[in-house]
Amino acid sequence: MDFNQMVLVVFLVGSVLIVAAMIGVAATTRGAPQPQSQVQPRGYALRARWFWALGAATALALLISLPFVPYPSNAEMAGAQHVKVTAQQYGFALPATIPAQTPIIFDVTALDVNHGFGIYGPDNRLIGQVQAMPEYVNHLPFTFSKAGHYTVRCLEYCGVGHAYMQGAFEVK
Amino acid sequence: MSAVPRRTLAVALLAAACVVASVVPPIESSSVRLDVQTHHLAHAVIIALGLALGLVIASARPVREERPAWLLVAIVSPLMAMLLMIPATYDFTESHPLLHALDHLVFAALSLLTAYAGEQYLRGVGWAAAVALEMMAVGAAFGYGIILTR
Amino acid sequence: MSEPALRNDAAASRVMWIYMLTGVAIFALMALLGLTMRMEQAKWIPLDPTMFYAIMTLHGAGMITAMALCGMGGLWYLMNRERALSTLVAYWAYALVVAGVVAVLLSVFPGKFGAGWTFLYPLPFIGAAWPSWATGLFLLGIALVNVGWIVWCTQMFGCVVATYGGIRGALAWDLVFHPKRFAASGRHAPPPQAFAALVAAVDGLLAGAAGMLVGIALIVHWLSPSIPLDPLWAKNLTFFFGHTFANLTIYMAIALVYVGLPRYANREWHTSQVLAVAWWGTLLFVALAYFHHLYMDFVQPRPVQYIGEVVSYLAAFPPAVVTVFGGALLIFRSQLRWTMGSMFMFAGMVGWIVGGFGAVIDATIDINSTLHNTLWVPAHFHTYLLEGVVLFVLGWIFHQLEERSAAQSSLLMRWLVALGIFGGGAIFLLAFYVGGADGVPRRYATQPPPGPEISAWASVGIIILLIGFVVCLMEAVRLARLRRAATP
Ligand code: HEM
Numbered sequence A: 001m002d003f004n005q006m007v008l009v010v011f012l013v014g015s016v017l018i019v020a021a022m023i024g025v026a027a028t029t030r031g032a033p034q035p036q037s038q039v040q041p042r043g044y045a046l047r048a049r050w051f052w053a054l055g056a057a058t059a060l061a062l063l064i065s066l067p068f069v070p071y072p073s074n075a076e077m078a079g080a081q082h083v084k085v086t087a088q089q090y091g092f093a094l095p096a097t098i099p100a101q102t103p104i105i106f107d108v109t110a111l112d113v114n115h116g117f118g119i120y121g122p123d124n125r126l127i128g129q130v131q132a133m134p135e136y137v138n139h140l141p142f143t144f145s146k147a148g149h150y151t152v153r154c155l156e157y158c159g160v161g162h163a164y165m166q167g168a169f170e171v172k
Numbered sequence B: 001m002s003a004v005p006r007r008t009l010a011v012a013l014l015a016a017a018c019v020v021a022s023v024v025p026p027i028e029s030s031s032v033r034l035d036v037q038t039h040h041l042a043h044a045v046i047i048a049l050g051l052a053l054g055l056v057i058a059s060a061r062p063v064r065e066e067r068p069a070w071l072l073v074a075i076v077s078p079l080m081a082m083l084l085m086i087p088a089t090y091d092f093t094e095s096h097p098l099l100h101a102l103d104h105l106v107f108a109a110l111s112l113l114t115a116y117a118g119e120q121y122l123r124g125v126g127w128a129a130a131v132a133l134e135m136m137a138v139g140a141a142f143g144y145g146i147i148l149t150r
Numbered sequence C: 001m002s003e004p005a006l007r008n009d010a011a012a013s014r015v016m017w018i019y020m021l022t023g024v025a026i027f028a029l030m031a032l033l034g035l036t037m038r039m040e041q042a043k044w045i046p047l048d049p050t051m052f053y054a055i056m057t058l059h060g061a062g063m064i065t066a067m068a069l070c071g072m073g074g075l076w077y078l079m080n081r082e083r084a085l086s087t088l089v090a091y092w093a094y095a096l097v098v099a100g101v102v103a104v105l106l107s108v109f110p111g112k113f114g115a116g117w118t119f120l121y122p123l124p125f126i127g128a129a130w131p132s133w134a135t136g137l138f139l140l141g142i143a144l145v146n147v148g149w150i151v152w153c154t155q156m157f158g159c160v161v162a163t164y165g166g167i168r169g170a171l172a173w174d175l176v177f178h179p180k181r182f183a184a185s186g187r188h189a190p191p192p193q194a195f196a197a198l199v200a201a202v203d204g205l206l207a208g209a210a211g212m213l214v215g216i217a218l219i220v221h222w223l224s225p226s227i228p229l230d231p232l233w234a235k236n237l238t239f240f241f242g243h244t245f246a247n248l249t250i251y252m253a254i255a256l257v258y259v260g261l262p263r264y265a266n267r268e269w270h271t272s273q274v275l276a277v278a279w280w281g282t283l284l285f286v287a288l289a290y291f292h293h294l295y296m297d298f299v300q301p302r303p304v305q306y307i308g309e310v311v312s313y314l315a316a317f318p319p320a321v322v323t324v325f326g327g328a329l330l331i332f333r334s335q336l337r338w339t340m341g342s343m344f345m346f347a348g349m350v351g352w353i354v355g356g357f358g359a360v361i362d363a364t365i366d367i368n369s370t371l372h373n374t375l376w377v378p379a380h381f382h383t384y385l386l387e388g389v390v391l392f393v394l395g396w397i398f399h400q401l402e403e404r405s406a407a408q409s410s411l412l413m414r415w416l417v418a419l420g421i422f423g424g425g426a427i428f429l430l431a432f433y434v435g436g437a438d439g440v441p442r443r444y445a446t447q448p449p450p451g452p453e454i455s456a457w458a459s460v461g462i463i464i465l466l467i468g469f470v471v472c473l474m475e476a477v478r479l480a481r482l483r484r485a486a487t488p
C-alpha cells in the first residue's frame, strides 16, 4: 500500500466514525427526552475536552507534517544536478534520461499558460509535482531511488489538449 | 475647539492635500518617468486622500436608514476609478502634464465619492467601500501592467 | 424589532423564494452537466474535448453561483427579520447576478468558452479553442456576478453594523470581553445567523474587491493584449476571489440551520461567547485559507505556504467544535421531529464535517504534493457542497413548505430520498476519492486508467442520486400544492 492509499484508508475510517457518531446522536431522539437545560452542561463539558483533544491532534499533525514540505533549501539548490523542464501546450521539453540515486532539481517553467509537472513512477503512481508557470521558474527537488520508465502528466488545466499532455524519461 | 470647526479644518486640509498631490507632481516633475509600480502606488496615495476626505465630509450627518440610490454611486465610483487606472495610458499621460493632473483629480473625486456615497447609503458602509478601493489600488501595483518575476 | 419584520414579511419571502428557486433551477441544470461529464469520462458517451471543457466551465461557475444565490436569498430573509431591509437593493443584486449567469451561459453555449470557471490567466487568451468574444463575454459575466455579490455584501454589512452597534457590536465584542457589563446594559447579542451575515459580508467584500481587481485587469488585457499581467499575481487574486466566494456559500447556508433546526428540536440555539469567538476565527480563517491553492507554486513566498497549512487546519475548529457539535448537542435527547427538513439539515452537517476532513488532509503541504489537482479535490469539495450546502438549502425549503402546509412526508418517502441522495451521493463521492488516491488527474476529458472504470461507478451513483432529487422535487411540489390549498 503506498502513501496515498494509506491516506485514503485514514480518510475512510475517519469518515465512517464521524457518520457513526452522528447517527448515534440522531438515535437519541428516539429515547426518553431530556430538557435542554439538563443536556447542555454535560455537552459543554464534553465540548471542552473535544476542543483540547482536537487541538492536540492538530498541533501534532502540524509538527509532523510541516518539516516535510517539498520546497528546496538553499543547500539543496546548490548541491543538486539541475534539470530544465519547459512546458508548452501540449507537451514537455525535458531530457530523456535522468540519473538514479542523484539529488536532482527540476527547474520548471512554461512558455504559454500555466501547466503542471506531475511525475508518475514506473508503477504509474503519482509521486510528486510542481506548477509550471510562465515568467517564473519553480524548483522541484527529487532523488530517484528506482530505475525505470517515468511518465510526466500535465496537472494544471491548460486547454483542450490538457488530458493528452504527456512526457517521459528514463531513470538509469 | 468644538467638533464642527475641527471637521471643517480637516476637510480643508485634506482637500488641499488631494489637489496638491494630484496636480503638483505631474506638472513639477513632468520630465520624470515613473515605473508602472511606483505610478500605481502614487495613485493609491491620491485615492487614500480622496477616501479620507469623503469620510470626513460624510461624518457630519450619519445616515441611519438605507438610501439605496447612494449604494449605486458607492459601487460604480470605485469601479470607474479602477477602470481608469490603465497602465498602458501611463506613458501617454506622463508626457501630457495637464491631462495627467486632470486624470489624478478624477481619481481623487471618484474616491471621495466612493466613501461619501457609502456613508450616505448607510453609516459604516463608506468605510468598507474605502478599504475595498484602497486595497484594489495598492494591489494593482504588484502585477497589473508589470511582471515581478521572483 | 419584530414590528417592521411582520409588516414586510410577504415581500421578504418573495425575495427569498425568487433567489432560492433560481438557485435550485440552476443547480438542476448543472447537475445534468455533471452527469454528462462523468459519463464521458466513463466512455459511455462521446464528447468533443472542447465541449467537455466548456461544460466543465459552466458547471463550476453555475453551481457556485447557484449555491451563492440560495445562501444570499436565505440569509437576506433571516436578516430582514432583524431589521427591515430594502427589497430594491435585494432585487438589484439578484438582477446583476442573473445577468452575469446569462452572459456566462452564452459564452459557453454557443461560445464554447472553456478555460475553467477559475479563468486562470493567461489561459483565457492563449491557444483558445473558442472565439475571442466568448472570452470577453465570460469575463463580463463573472464581473456582473461579482458586482451583484458586492451589492448584496454591502447591504448585509450595512445591516449588521447598523443593527448591532457598529462592528464591535456585530462581533459581540462586549459579550465576550465584558460579559457582566454587557448583561447589565440590557443589550441583546446578535443572533447566530447575524454572525454568518457579518462574515459573509466582510470576507465577501474582501474577495469581491480582489475579484474586481483581477477581473478589470483581465478585461483590459482582453481589450488591449499588450498590457502584461503577472501570472502569480493573477493566480493569487483569482483564488482569493474564487475560493472565498465558494467557501462562503457554506457559511451563509449554515445560518438556515441555526434558525431551522431549533424549531424541529423545540430547543434554542442562542449566541454564546464561544459561538462568537468561533465566528471570529471563521472571519479570519476564510480570508486566509486560499493560500492552500498555491502550495505547488514553489515561487510563492515561503511563509505564506506555512500560514496556508496552519490556517486551513484551524478553519476546521469553528464547525467541528462549535457549529456542528452545537447542532448535535441541540438534538441530543430532544424530541426532534424527523421530517424531510430536519433530515436534510442534520445530514448536511455530516457532509460538511466529512468533506472538511478530506479538505484538511489535502491542505497538508506534503500530502498535497500527490493529491493536488487529482480527483481528490473535486471529491472533498463536492462532499461539503453537494452533501452539505445543497442539503442545508433543501432543508430550509422543506422547512418552509412543511410549516406552511402543516403537512409532512411519509417515512417511506424519507427513506427513498435518503437512499437516493445520500446513498447515490456516497457512491459518486467515493469514486472521486478513490480516483484521487490513485493519482487520476482532475479536469481530464480522457482519463488514464483506472479513471474510466471508476467514472462508470460514479455515473451509476449519480443516476441514483438524481433519481433521489427527482423524487424529492415531486414531494416538494406536493407540499407546495397543499400549502396553496390551505391558504385561500
Ligand atoms: C449534482 C451532482 C453533481 C455532479 C454529478 C457533479 C459532477 C462534477 C464533475 C464530473 C466534475 C468534473 C471533475 C473533474 O475535474 O474531472 C465537477 C466539477 C466541479 N463541480 Fe460538480 N457535480 C455535482 C454537484 C456540484 C455542486 C453542488 C457544486 C457546487 C456547489 C459543484 C461544483 C463543481 C465545481 C466548482 C467543479 C470544478 C470545475 C472545474 O474544475 O473547473 N458540483 N462536478
Ligand SMILES: [Cu+2]
Pocket: A115, A116, A154, A155, A156, A157, A158, A159, A161, A162, A163, A165
Ligand atoms: Cu495541462
